[in-house]
Amino acid sequence: MTWDFSTEPEFEKKLEWMRRFMREEVYPLEVADLDERAFMRAVRPLREEVKRQKLWATHLPPELGGQGYGQVKLGLMHEIEGASVWGPIVFGNQAPDSGNSEILAQFGTPEQKEKWLYPLLDGRVRSAFSMTEPNTPGSDPTTLSSTAELDGDEWVINGHKWFTSNGMIADFLIAMVVTEPKADAYERASMIIVPADAPGLKRVRNIPTLAGEHERFGYGHSEILYENVRVPATNVLGERGQGFLIAQHRLGPGRIHHCMRWLGQARRAFDMLCERAVSREAFGKKLAAHETVQNWIADSAAEMQAARLMTLHAAWVIDTQGAAAARKEISMIKFFGARVLHDVIDRAIQLHGSLGYSADLPLEEMYRHARAARIYDGPDEVHRVTVARQVLAGYRPAPGMWPSEHVPARREAARRKFAALLEAATTDA
Numbered sequence: 567m568t569w570d571f572s573t574e575p576e577f578e579k580k581l582e583w584m585r586r587f588m589r590e591e592v593y594p595l596e597v598a599d600l601d602e603r604a605f606m607r608a609v610r611p612l613r614e615e616v617k618r619q620k621l622w623a624t625h626l627p628p629e630l631g632g633q634g635y636g637q638v639k640l641g642l643m644h645e646i647e648g649a650s651v652w653g654p655i656v657f658g659n660q661a662p663d664s665g666n667s668e669i670l671a672q673f674g675t676p677e678q679k680e681k682w683l684y685p686l687l688d689g690r691v692r693s694a695f696s697m698t699e700p701n702t703p704g705s706d707p708t709t710l711s712s713t714a715e716l717d718g719d720e721w722v723i724n725g726h727k728w729f730t731s732n733g734m735i736a737d738f739l740i741a742m743v744v745t746e747p748k749a750d751a752y753e754r755a756s757m758i759i760v761p762a763d764a765p766g767l768k769r770v771r772n773i774p775t776l777a778g779e780h781e782r783f784g785y786g787h788s789e790i791l792y793e794n795v796r797v798p799a800t801n802v803l804g805e806r807g808q809g810f811l812i813a814q815h816r817l818g819p820g821r822i823h824h825c826m827r828w829l830g831q832a833r834r835a836f837d838m839l840c841e842r843a844v845s846r847e848a849f850g851k852k853l854a855a856h857e858t859v860q861n862w863i864a865d866s867a868a869e870m871q872a873a874r875l876m877t878l879h880a881a882w883v884i885d886t887q888g889a890a891a892a893r894k895e896i897s898m899i900k901f902f903g904a905r906v907l908h909d910v911i912d913r914a915i916q917l918h919g920s921l922g923y924s925a926d927l928p929l930e931e932m933y934r935h936a937r938a939a940r941i942y943d944g945p946d947e948v949h950r951v952t953v954a955r956q957v958l959a960g961y962r963p964a965p966g967m968w969p970s971e972h973v974p975a976r977r978e979a980a981r982r983k984f985a986a987l988l989e990a991a992t993t994d995a
Contacts, residue, residue, distance in 0.1 A: 571638055571878045583619060584646045588653055591615075595652045596928070602783040612656045613689065623658040623667070623687055625823075630671055630687060637819055637881035641826040645874075648827025649834045651935075658687070662695040662731045664823070665816045666740055669757070673804035673812055682738055682759060694736035696760070696790055697813065698729040705948045707742065707810060708751040712792060714743040714758055716799060721745075721758055723766075723795040729942075733788025734769050737762050741792070746807045755809030759801040766795040777934045818889040821896050821943050825877045825903040828939060829870060831932055832910040836866050838929065839914040846917075853917060862913040873899065873906045894956040897949035904939035904946065911936050 591612055600608060616622050625640055626632030635643070647653030654660035663686055670683040685691045698704040702711055712725020723743055733739065738761050745756040760767060772786035804812050840863060843854035853859045880895035889896075911933045915922035922929050940946045968975045981988075 569879060569882060571875075571882055573639060573642065577639060580619070580621065581642060581646060584621065584643065587612075587615070588646055588649060592650050592653050592656055596650060605783065609652075609656060613658065616657055621657060623664075625659050625664050625668060625819075626671055626687070630667075630683070636885040637822050638878055638885055640819075641822055641878055641881045644823045644826035645830045645833075648830030653830075654827070658689065659823075661820070661823075663693050665820050666693040666695060668819070669740070669803065669812050669816050672815060673757075673808070675800070677800065678759065678803065685737075691737035692732060692735055694730050694733040694739040694762075694788070695816075696727045696730040696733065696739045696741040699726060700728050700789075701726065704729070705945050707813065708754070710742060710744055710755055712741070712743040713747070714741075714745050714756065716745075717796075719799045720796045721799060721801065723758065723760065723792040723797065725792045726790075727792070728773060728789040729787040730790045731787055732785060733790050734772050734786065735784040739767075739790070740803065742809045742813060743792075745802075745809075749807055752810045753807040756806050757803040757809050757812050758797060759803060760792075760795060760797055764795050764797055766793045767791070768793060776937055777931075815889070817943055818892070818896055819884060821900050822877060822881050822884065824939070824943060825873065825880075825899045828903050828907040828936075829874055829877070831936070832866075832870050832873075832907050835911045835914040835929060835932060836870065838927070839863065839866065839910070839917055842914075842917050859917060862917065866910045866913060869906045870910065873903045876902060894953055897944075897952040897956075900944060901940070901946040901949045901953075904936075907939055908933075908936045 595605070595608065598605075598608070613622065620633060621643070622632075623630070624633045624635050624643060627634045643657075644654075644659075647657050647659070654664070658664075667683060667686050670679060670686070674683055682691070682693075686693055697707060697710070699711060702709045712723070712727060714721045714723045716722075723741065725741075725743060727733075727741070730739065738759055741758050741760050742755050743758060744754050745758075746754050762769075768791040770789040770791060772781070772784070772788050775787065840854075843859050843863065844852060846853045848856070854863075876895070877899045880892050880899050883892035883895050911929060915929045915933060918927060918929065921927060924930065964970050966975075
């Protein structure tokens, strides 16, 4: 089978424009001392320029203002945007809004799109995704305990959620809750759109994490209580019992985007690693001349290249065969890419010594955020199980007591196979 990740020259020109735009316009936002109002004033013209370049919300089809790019092209774009935390916000595909807009576009009714999707795409509102609970394992969403019961023409929602990304600042939330308690495990939950001002919805706090107690402008991972929250029955997204299916549609391509963003972060850390190696001297020679440093650079380059090719291959499988066919590839890049991200940043910190450990470089913040990559959108262990099961499904037990590569058994089989030939050779001799 031929694998083709190639893109046309016109698209490469767009990527080059993005690289330059990120360096010149987006990176400075990281260190600008701005309040939220001033920050949004600074971002607004950048977003307009992105729209003029037809690079806004590219994860969506053209009829919704996107470009209809496949996952390979989106992956290449996310690699560039992901180098800065503000890149996705400027380009209109930041999480969780991008994933929410995708499922609204795919499963939403015309009325839901008009009320929630189009304002979200215009940047007039913000959204949150509310699935994880403190009392059930996030790696197994079939065990969700939050519920929604139909009372007349309204859903009544009760439950306790946390790590609801952007929950404190969202204008609406998409909550995954149990509506069909007697159904099969994967058909119990539904997705329901909940306005942030719905009575009974309590936004408790942004949870302090390893990445910091607070993130700028209210972004973060929130704890949410649903206490007899009432929303119209028409707020269910898709069909009742489709929650798990919709979540898979949301998370599959999203993992591709995460992995490519991680590569953007890893590349930035790698550039710092290499710059330091050729700049700093220790023990009478440049750090770049020390074998340990050379090993770090070589290992980092190889690991990033492997992760990049694996991710683009997974994206290509989605583009050509659909997300379901790429399940193994997606799981593989999720745990492998997270490790590469961590290791490259860790080496860069080590080479910079105390400077790398300090907040005078972005490495310490990158390191703290990188640790979460092994947990969100499925922990490493779950993805490893998925990969192993899919791989092992292609194998069968050895037919007898010996392994199929057992040399004595193979030798005896070869003797029988070539018996006539050996006999003829003996006779001729």
